[in-house]
Amino acid sequence: MKIDQNAKYLKSHEWTRKDGDAFVCGISDHAQKALGDIVYVDLPAPGKHYKKGSAFGVIESVKAASDLYMPMSGTIVSSNTDLADHTDIVNKDCYGAGWFIRFTADDPKEWDTLLSPLEYMKVSEKE
């Protein structure tokens, strides 16, 4: 399982990383492997605000559909439009080109409360 050491994680397998003044979010390598071939990603429009833990989008593979959860409360700056026609990017490069959303956080300190790479590894290994 690949881990991005610069990101923090949710138990529900989203990662988030500082990116200038904003944050970027995607799903972990463990999650993309468990889901299998991703066939559809539904992402929000810029300007939408979500609370931490609420669903901001949907991801679908040939096996299952599941919600994507907001790692921190914040406002969407942009979504990864490349994914509309090329969902396989999520399987190939989940920490890079396969990102989902860029957002500004209501409280950037909320990032510190998320799971560290080591803590997330322990959580996902139990599954």
Place this chain on the structure above:
Amino acid sequence: MAMSTEPLLSEMGAPGRLGASLPELDVPETPVPEGLLRTALRLPEITELEAVRHFTRLSRLNYSIDTNFYPLGSCTMKYNPKVNEDAANLAGFTDCHPLIPEDLAQGSIELMFGLQEMLKAVSGFDAVSLQPAAGAHGELTGVYMIRAWHESRKDAKRKRMLIPDSAHGTNPASVAMAGFEAVTIPSSADGGVDLAALKAACDDTVAGLMITNPSTLGLFERNILEVVKIVHDSGGLVYGDGANMNALVGAFRPADAGIDVMHFNLHKTFSTPHGGGGPGAGAVGASSRLASFLPGPIAARKGVNRGSGRGSRETSGDYGFEIPENSIGRVKSFYGNFGILVRAYAYMRQLGAVGLRRVSENAVINANYLRVLLRDTYHEPYDRPCMHEFVAEGDVAAGVRTVDVAKRLIDLGFHPPTIYFPLIVHEALMIEPTESESKETLDAFAAALIRIADEAKSDPQLLHDAPHDTPVGRLDEVAAARKPVLCYHCD
């Protein structure tokens, strides 16, 4: 032996060939205007016999419970007794127009009343409505009733519906359609609802909980009383998803556990056809506090449950209809899928109380027999006695996935179980044999799965390429989902 692919009608026949002979034209011909003629459609030009053979050959590719074992988890693909069809085809039922005056439809209304009473008896609920046309329709009805109950108490802030992650997969959609927010509650290590997580989620914004018991893991919720109490204490109501009722008839009454509202899948538990074989029926039962919110019309007997509701009126017969006082209204035209109600009624009357309990006992015994036959070969994440179904993991060898096992089962003559559900089990195979099957069938199915596990180690390519004996082999599901071609193009 591989079956051949059946051509499309437009790929058969020859130009000018006809299925019917029309009389000679005896009026002047009026040509179709130039710009309106299309030649690219390639309409079929075939004889009647070619058409008959085409559809007959296609029909022989059907797989059904009448031909083979169908262990599709959570779907309860039990045998649909043919005598139910006889009952449903009686002229008194089939010739009864839905707008006929009640006094001329007494037999049909009495049957509905009798079915409601039997469903009340097996569930313990105060009242039952036969309106909903399917299981998920019943769920939506129940969620509407919960919403209406909170609205009647002016408690508008209750917008969250809790759903355990082992619940039936349609629950979140029903919740979203009713304008609620679905909140997932995780399972504990033994497969039950995580009580600590449930407590933490319960506050004054919770409309209720939707619980499937037994869960889609095939496990009875041992803490059901505690679960219901936690939700009730927070002011929420409890919806029971009755999809898995086949494990419980005559043994456990949902209302006794405090469940407020639940649907019955008549097309699962009570043997009416489904899965392409016929429409469903998702009757809904409710406890005393929700009974007045049920959709109507509900069949009633004069002097019994009559006179309090809106729309009750005297008829010259013993039976009529009423709309409950706080009813959410109709959820279906007329009286639900009436023909299906007749089949369920016939099934319940043939078996009686003792017979229905034996149905559930045998469903549980069959599932446990299969579970034990397979547990040394397929890892079972919750290795404890199951109810009517169980979940195993299909990755029996390196590089082999559940979908490979499922496709190979088709070659060996079996419908694959439900796969990749519930989501909380890695590479899930969800197996529900039902009470209909003999020991020989269960043994043969277990032998097939064990053979596939051996093949997975000795010849994994055999599994990756399966199915081999069908008109088309392994389909590329990823390409179909990413680049769907939804129109047939004539070249």
